[in-house]
Structure formats: C-alpha cells, structure tokens
Amino acid sequence: MKGIVFTEFLELVEDKFGLEVVDEIIEKSELPSGGAYTAVGTYDFSEMLSLLTHLSDHSKISIDALLLTYAEHFFKVLADSYPGLIDKYDDPIKLLSSIENHIHTEVQKIYPDAELPTFEVIDKTSTTLVMIYKSSRAMYNFGLGLMNKTFEHYKSSATIILEKIKEDGTEVKFSITKN
Ligand code: HEM
Known part of the structure; x- marks a missing residue:
C-alpha cells in the first residue's frame, strides 16, 4: 500500500483525535516500519489494518465507518493531486x-x-x-x-x-x- 494512504490517514487521525491517539495506535500496532511513513514509500497493507483496528478499539467506531470517513477525506487528496x-x-x-x-x-x-x-x-x-x-x-x-x-x-x-x-x-x- 502506498505511503500517501498512510500519511493522509495519520494526518486525519491527528486532526480528529489528536497527536496522543496517533502515538497510541502506532505504539499498539507494533509496526514493522515503526510508523515513519513517507508519501512515496510502499508499506504492507497489514500495517493499515493494525492502525485501523486500534483506532476502532480506541474510538468505538467500526472499521467500516472509519474507512468511509477516511475515503471522503482521501478523495480531496486525489482530486488535488x-x-x-x-x-x-x-x-x-x-x-x-x-x-x-x-x-x-x-x-x-x-x-x-x-x-x-x-x-x-x-x-x-x-x-x-x-x-x-x-x-x-x-x-x-x-x-x-x-x-x-x-x-x-x-x-x-x-x-x-x-x-x-x-x-x-x-x-x-x-x-x-x-x-
Ligand atoms: C486505492 C488512486 C479514484 C477506489 C487507490 C490508491 C491510489 C488510488 C493511489 C492506493 C493504492 C495503494 O495504496 O497501493 C486513485 C486516483 C483516483 C482514484 C488517482 C482518481 C483520480 C478512485 C475512485 C474509486 C476508487 C473514484 C471509487 C470507487 C479505490 C479503492 C482503493 C483505491 C477501493 C483501495 C484499495 C483496494 O480496495 O484494494 N486509488 N483512485 N479510486 N481506490 Fe482509487
């Protein structure tokens, strides 16, 4: 999965939930990349799944609902890029x-x-x-x-x-x- 999907996701999480939550989900996910994503890099999809799962646990919002909201944000990124x-x-x-x-x-x-x-x-x-x-x-x-x-x-x-x-x-x- 492309890095831009991760960087934009973490930016949206920071906007909506704050930096502490970004740090918390990165820590709990025990990511092979360590969570230091660059927009042009490529990372394993399982890292996105871990981040979503921990955000869902924290927020009590389903993964489906999180993905829906995230996509609505991502459309603007695609349209601008x-x-x-x-x-x-x-x-x-x-x-x-x-x-x-x-x-x-x-x-x-x-x-x-x-x-x-x-x-x-x-x-x-x-x-x-x-x-x-x-x-x-x-x-x-x-x-x-x-x-x-x-x-x-x-x-x-x-x-x-x-x-x-x-x-x-x-x-x-x-x-x-x-x-
Ligand atoms: C994933 C580009 C429009 C559906 C992606 C990814 C990119 C991308 C870069 C990530 C791939 C990766 O991480 O390896 C674009 C661009 C679009 C566009 C540039 C328009 C200018 C759309 C639209 C849909 C769509 C309109 C609506 C159905 C998806 C889905 C994924 C995806 C569902 C997630 C990957 C998956 O389900 O396997 N797209 N996309 N895309 N795109 Fe698009």
Whole structure:
C-alpha cells in the first residue's frame, strides 16, 4: 500500500483525535516500519489494518465507518493531486465506470507497486451503474466513500447499495443510481 494512504490517514487521525491517539495506535500496532511513513514509500497493507483496528478499539467506531470517513477525506487528496484524471470526465457515472480501464490504469503506470482493486462494470446507463468490486484488502467502504465524494464533486448525489458477494468483503456488488 502506498505511503500517501498512510500519511493522509495519520494526518486525519491527528486532526480528529489528536497527536496522543496517533502515538497510541502506532505504539499498539507494533509496526514493522515503526510508523515513519513517507508519501512515496510502499508499506504492507497489514500495517493499515493494525492502525485501523486500534483506532476502532480506541474510538468505538467500526472499521467500516472509519474507512468511509477516511475515503471522503482521501478523495480531496486525489482530486488535488491528479486534477487531470478527474477533469477529463463531465459526469460521475462516466468517471466511476472508467476507474478500471482508465483511472487506476494510469495510477498503476505512475506507481507500478500500487495495490489496486478491480471494478468490473456489469451494467451501465446514463443514470445507473452496477459494478463488482474485488480486492483481497476488502476496502469496499473506502470505495463507497470515494463514490459519494465523486457525486458531490459534480454537485450531484446517488443512492448506492452494497451487496457482499463474499462474506469477508473481498467481492462486493455496487448498485448505483443517480438521484
Ligand atoms: C486505492 C488512486 C479514484 C477506489 C487507490 C490508491 C491510489 C488510488 C493511489 C492506493 C493504492 C495503494 O495504496 O497501493 C486513485 C486516483 C483516483 C482514484 C488517482 C482518481 C483520480 C478512485 C475512485 C474509486 C476508487 C473514484 C471509487 C470507487 C479505490 C479503492 C482503493 C483505491 C477501493 C483501495 C484499495 C483496494 O480496495 O484494494 N486509488 N483512485 N479510486 N481506490 Fe482509487
């Protein structure tokens, strides 16, 4: 997992919970990296899972809810860092249906070691989109947060239904309807 995902996460934790909580979750996680992340580095996904688990224990907020909030913050980071990728689209459904074939394809070129999910488009109209998310990291709620913010970016909103195809969340169906 790319360092920027860790650095932005810890910044948000500091903002919302304070530096003591950042120190506490880093200490409890016993991280191989020691928690000294750089945005361009690459770290094991298990470190993110440990940090999330300890933050969830501390805050009593579920990992799913933490990932949703974090993704909503991360969208702004992506939009500020890669405006060219987003500005190419004039519509949220077009953008979301192009994650697999364009957006993440470009990300993989920039960061060959990025660990990205797959989003298979099952059905698409101008106002609806059905996609299957697949990833061993089961960060489907991170995807949901990014989708919410994508609609907001276009001053729009959507009803998004998630159905787990696999119980562990490594395969999830997203049914998106623009409001
Ligand atoms: C992960 C880039 C848009 C879904 C990531 C990562 C990067 C990235 C750098 C981290 C990879 C790693 O740590 O190895 C981008 C850029 C985007 C974009 C530049 C737009 C300009 C989206 C959108 C979605 C999405 C709109 C909405 C569904 C995800 C998910 C992950 C992810 C779910 C977590 C990894 C996983 O589930 O396996 N993306 N992304 N991305 N992205 Fe995107």
